[in-house]
Amino acid sequence: MERKYEERAEEEESVVGRERRLYEASITGSVNSLKQLMAKDPLTLARAAVTCFNETPLHVAAMLGHLDFASYLLTHKPDMTMALDLRGRSPLHLASANGYVEMVNILLSANPDACLIRDEDGRTPLHLAVMKGEVEVTRMLVGARPQVTRYKLDQGETILHSAVKQNRLGALKLLVELAGEDVEFVNSKDDYGNTVLHTAAALKQYEIAKYLVERPKMEVNAVNGNGFTALDIIQHMPRDLKGMEIRESLAKAGALSSRNLPALLGIGHEFMGESGITMVIENPQTPPPPVAAVLTEAKAPRPLQGREMTIRENKKEWTMKKRDALMVAATLIAGMAFQAAVNPPGGVWGEEKVTGNGKKMLAGTSVMAHNYPEGYRLFMTCNAVSFVASLSIVFLVVSGVPFVKRGILMWLLMIIMWITLTFMALTYVFSILAIAPINDDTEAMSPTIAMSPTNNDSEAMSLRHKVPRITSVVRVSLEVWLVLLAFVALVHIIRFLIWCVRKVVRCVRKVGKAIIYCFRIR
Numbered sequence: 001m002e003r004k005y006e007e008r009a010e011e012e013e014s015v016v017g018r019e020r021r022l023y024e025a026s027i028t029g030s031v032n033s034l035k036q037l038m039a040k041d042p043l044t045l046a047r048a049a050v051t052c053f054n055e056t057p058l059h060v061a062a063m064l065g066h067l068d069f070a071s072y073l074l075t076h077k078p079d080m081t082m083a084l085d086l087r088g089r090s091p092l093h094l095a096s097a098n099g100y101v102e103m104v105n106i107l108l109s110a111n112p113d114a115c116l117i118r119d120e121d122g123r124t125p126l127h128l129a130v131m132k133g134e135v136e137v138t139r140m141l142v143g144a145r146p147q148v149t150r151y152k153l154d155q156g157e158t159i160l161h162s163a164v165k166q167n168r169l170g171a172l173k174l175l176v177e178l179a180g181e182d183v184e185f186v187n188s189k190d191d192y193g194n195t196v197l198h199t200a201a202a203l204k205q206y207e208i209a210k211y212l213v214e215r216p217k218m219e220v221n222a223v224n225g226n227g228f229t230a231l232d233i234i235q236h237m238p239r240d241l242k243g244m245e246i247r248e249s250l251a252k253a254g255a256l257s258s259r260n261l262p263a264l265l266g267i268g269h270e271f272m273g274e275s276g277i278t279m280v281i282e283n284p285q286t287p288p289p290p291v292a293a294v295l296t297e298a299k300a301p302r303p304l305q306g307r308e309m310t311i312r313e314n315k316k317e318w319t320m321k322k323r324d325a326l327m328v329a330a331t332l333i334a335g336m337a338f339q340a341a342v343n344p345p346g347g348v349w350g351e352e353k354v355t356g357n358g359k360k361m362l363a364g365t366s367v368m369a370h371n372y373p374e375g376y377r378l379f380m381t382c383n384a385v386s387f388v389a390s391l392s393i394v395f396l397v398v399s400g401v402p403f404v405k406r407g408i409l410m411w412l413l414m415i416i417m418w419i420t421l422t423f424m425a426l427t428y429v430f431s432i433l434a435i436a437p438i439n440d441d442t443e444a445m446s447p448t449i450a451m452s453p454t455n456n457d458s459e460a461m462s463l464r465h466k467v468p469r470i471t472s473v474v475r476v477s478l479e480v481w482l483v484l485l486a487f488v489a490l491v492h493i494i495r496f497l498i499w500c501v502r503k504v505v506r507c508v509r510k511v512g513k514a515i516i517y518c519f520r521i522r
Contacts (some may be wrong), residue, residue, distance in 0.1 A: 005242065011447065021033065021037055021056060022034070022037055022370075023057070023060070023068075024070065025057070026057040026061055026066075027059035027060060029064065029066030029068065029069040029219040030060065031068050031069055031072050033243055034057075034069065034072060034073075035072075035250070038076070043522055045287075046303060050393050050403050053086045053163055053358070054447060056070075056078040056080055056083045056085075056091070057073055058073050058074070058081070058083065058091045058125050059083070059085055059089075059091050059094060061073065061091070061093035061103075062092070062095040062098075062100070062103055062107065063094045063098065064090075064093045064097075065098065065100045066107065066211060067103060068103055068238050070091075070106055070107075070394060071106055073108045074106065074107075076324075078110045078111065079326075081107050081110045081111040081114045082111060082113075082114060082117070084117070084119075084192070087119055087120050088117075088118070088119040088120040090114050090117045090125070090127070091107055091114075091325075092104065092108070092114040092115060092117070092125045093117070093123075093124075093139075094108045094120060094123045095107060095125075095126075095133055096125035096126070096128050096137050097128040097129065097130075097131075097134075098132075098138075099129075099132060099136075099137055099243065101136050101137060101140070104137050104140055104141070107360040108140065108141075108144045108478065110146040112145055113145070114123060114360045115141045115144050115145050115148055115149055116145055116147075116151075118151070121152050121153075121154075121155065122154055123147055124141075125139065125141055125152055126141045126148050126149065126151075126159060127143065127151075127153075127159060127162055128404070129141060129171075130161075130163045130168055130171040130175070131161050131162055131166045131168065132165070132166075133168040133170060133171055134258060135165070135170045135171055135174055136416060138175070139174060139178075142174075142175070142178055146178075147186070149175065149178070149179070154192075155190055155191045155192070156189070156190040156191035156192075157190045158185070158188050158190070158198045159175060159192060160172060160175055160176070160185075160186070161194075161196055162201055163175060163196075164196045164200050164203070164205065164208055165199060165203070165210065167203070167205055169207055169211065171207055172196075172208060172211070173211065176215065180218070181307075182287075183217045183219075185305045186215065186217050186218060187217070187218065187219045187222060188357055189224070192224060192225045192226075193223070193224035193225030193226070193425075194224045194466040195219070195222045195224070195230075196208075196211070197209065197212045197219075197220065197222065197230045198224050198228075198230050198233055199231040200212060200221070200230075201233045201234045201237075201246055201250075202233050202237070204237065204240075204242045204244050204246060205235075205245055206245050206246050206249075209230075209246045209249060209453070210245075210246075210249045210252070210302060213249050213250060213252075213253035213255070215265075216252070219252060220255040221254075221255060221256055221261060222251045223258055227258050229256065229257060229258050229261070230250060230255060230256055231247065231250045231251070231255040231256060231257050232257050232258050234246050234247050234250065235247065235257070245374075257282055285487070285519070288319070299484055322410065323397055323410065323413070326393055326397065326413050326414075326417055327393070327394065329417070330390040330391075330393035330394050330417070330420070331390070331394060332519045333386060333390040333420055333421075333424060334385075334387055334390040335343040335392055336393065337383050337384075337387035337390065337424070337427075338387060340383050340427065340431070341357075341380070341384070341387065342366075344366045344369070344376070344379065344380075344431075345368050345379070345431040345434045345435045346367035346368045346371070346435060347366075347367055348362050348363075348365060348366055348367060349362065349370075350363060351363050351365060360466075368434050371434075375398065375430050375433060377428075378430050379427060379430040379431060379434070382424075382426040382430065383423075383427045383429040384421040385419070385420075386420050386424040389416050389417075389419050389420040390420050390424070392416055393413055393416050393417060393420070396409065396416075397413070398414060418485065418488075418489070422481075422485060425478060425481050426478075428474075429474055429475075429478050430473075432446045432474045
């Protein structure tokens with residue numbers, strides 16, 4: 001029994017040793033070592049296909065370019081060309097990716113169908129050769145099985161899309177030339193409706209885009225799934241030298257934006273719709289579309305160009321910053337107005353008092369309300385308007401007001417802010433007049449004497465003349481503020497009138513065009 005176990009252990013050890021020596025022979029490409037192993041065990045190559053190696057000896061030889069070793073392997077076991085590693089790649093995948101032309105020739109001679117094998121990513125040896133830019137290998141693979149060029153990847157990308165994505169102009173030229181007059185293949189789309197020209201424009205590959213637009217069978221006005229042509233895509237990209245060159249090449253080739261394609265109907269223009277079917281309108285005398293169709297087309301949204309997108313984004317960002325600034329200012333003004341209401345100029349009575357005329361002053365009531373009743377009413381009115389207006393701004397900003405457009409909301413907020421600031425200025429004026437002293441000393445003016453309606457005019461005028469220069473400064477400041485407010489309001493009114501005039505002119509033009517079309521139809 002022990003002898004039997006020893007023989008089995010020696011056999012297993014010898015098998016493992018032979019597998020190791022076979023792997024070493026594959027690494028070094030030693031044909032003599034392979035011959036010695038096969039002389040000792042004729043099943044060496046048969047066992048290699050079922051071992052735990054990630055690659056067969058032919059995978060290793062194809063990866064390293066050992067031609068003699070690979071030829072000897074294929075002589076004794078030609079079906080190794082179809083063996084796959086853990087990632088689903090055949091030896092031809094590895095040889096094609098590395099650009100071993102002679103190795104690819106040997107493998108194709110053994111079995112041309114090997115170029116149709118897909119790996120776990122759906123890529124054939126042709127995909128790897130194109131992605132690596134191996135032009136000669138690409139020619140050999142296409143010559144062996146031309147149908148391999150029609151294999152697509154998971155997202156519907158053709159072999160041409162792979163060449164463009166990897167910026168392999170040489171491989172792309174070869175594939176387009178081998179396609180001959182197959183217009184459908186050159187203009188094939190992926191699952192998103194993008195042709196190779198769309199892809200080249202999106203990646204800003206100038207040389208490839210220039211080559212494609214110069215091909216007579218390339219449809220430069222093909223529309224993708226989003227309704228964009230190649231010109232639309234490059235116009236949406238940030239501007240740089242490559243983008244400008246690609247746009248110029250497209251324009252020379254007759255490329256148009258998608259919004260301009262409907263205008264070409266009826267003048268013999270050829271374009272490709274979203275379905276990928278090329279349509280040709282040959283009759284130049286096609287009657288014009290109905291007026292309703294023209295007006296609907298005029299209202300249709302057009303894709304934004306790069307400059308327009310930048311302007312719109314900057315305007316949106318400026319609007320958001322302006323709204324935030326209004327929010328902060330309104331909150332601050334509301335706090336100031338509240339503080340002025342609960343603590344008016346002059347303060348409040350700390351205890352109950354009785355004046356000489358028998359008028360009782362309650363504790364906590366405003367001193368200004370007793371001494372300056374008319375001014376106090378004006379003060380509180382302006383303060384209340386300022387407080388409510390600032391709270392309205394905060395409420396409108398916080399609520400969002402979804403039924404109002406952004407531009408209209410900003411106009412409304414600005415008008416309310418003008419009202420808030422104006423009444424806040426008036427509140428300040430009445431506060432200064434209530435606490436202003438008669439002269440440069442600290443003696444306060446008696447508002448009951450200066451503003452009381454019981455005093456005669458001469459006495460009141462004499463006291464008013466004693467009011468110091470500070471009130472004159474306040475009056476002048478108020479006048480300057482009112483002038484500035486009027487100027488800004490006038491500017492905005494003029495802008496609004498200009499906007500209204502432009503709207504009216506546009507409406508008149510549209511009506512005029514509609515009338516002209518009606519007469520043409522008749």
